[in-house]
Amino acid sequence: MQILDGKKTAKTILNTIKIDVAQRATTGKKVPHLAAILVGANGASQTYVNSKVRTCNEIGFNSTMIEYEEDISEMKLLDKIQELNEDLSVDGILVQLPLPAHISEKKVIEAIAVAKDVDGFHPENIGRMIMGEEEAFVPATPYGIMLLLEHNNITTKGKHAVVLGRSNIVGRPMSILLSNNSNPGNCTVTVCHSKTENLNEICSQADIIVAAIGQAEFLQPEMVKDGAVVIDVGITRIPDDSKKSGYRLVGDVDFDKVAPKCSFITPVPGGVGPMTIAALMKNTYKSCTEKD
């Protein structure tokens, strides 16, 4: 069994970007600039957005962090997005989800300029991704998983991949990327969800399992074939007094029980999370360099 070290792979990718950005800076070219908007005080969202901004600083990107109170009006948020759309210095705009219930996520996502939608959530980017167009921004989490498979030389061609979850930001795009005629890709993909019958049986047939359902320790060893590759997208905070933070992080996979059966498995933390950030940085870099 081998651990797929997302932290290490992300570092390799980020380092390559960092070198390219330094090179751009010395030749007087524009460096990438990411604007991140955070609404409200959700602890996990704050951690993630801070981590994205910190990564920008580490690799030489410019970043702008915009924070709003929970009760900001939808109109004010949309006005800000419009301003960032028109700001030529900004390459990427990210609005951290989830948003408070009084704000329409659909309206917000569709307000972001397609060319700055580095999260890849805009319908036009999703359409382009499905059509396999290179200019599309691919959503950061599934893109990060593809990069993790690629950098660790995991064979996917002809394999049966089972994706657990059909969300617009992870499960659905993941299923499309894995089925693409590409490397990694060329999988036969099954998408499972809350209404799936015989889930254990389907999972047991998978060569690759991507668990993205948001239920702590959902995937159990009896659902996993010997030698399977298991990718854990879940990240749940479980209260834990023995930790300084007051919580521990648990994935959608019962790691200790499942890991012995796997050929490769991602840990939580240190697996998909850091790859998500690396993929976001790649998208932001791409948005910037496309304008050269």
Ligand SMILES: Nc1nc(=O)c2c([nH]1)NC[C@@H]1CN(c3ccc(C(=O)N[C@@H](CCC(=O)O)C(=O)O)cc3)C=[N+]21
């Ligand atoms: N517009 C938008 N874009 C996103 O990309 C987006 C989002 N909204 N909403 C929420 C999810 C979640 N997400 C994560 C990013 C990094 C880690 C990450 O770095 N995790 C660390 C641990 C961090 C911790 O200590 O909590 C790890 O797994 O090692 C996790 C989760 C991005 N998301």
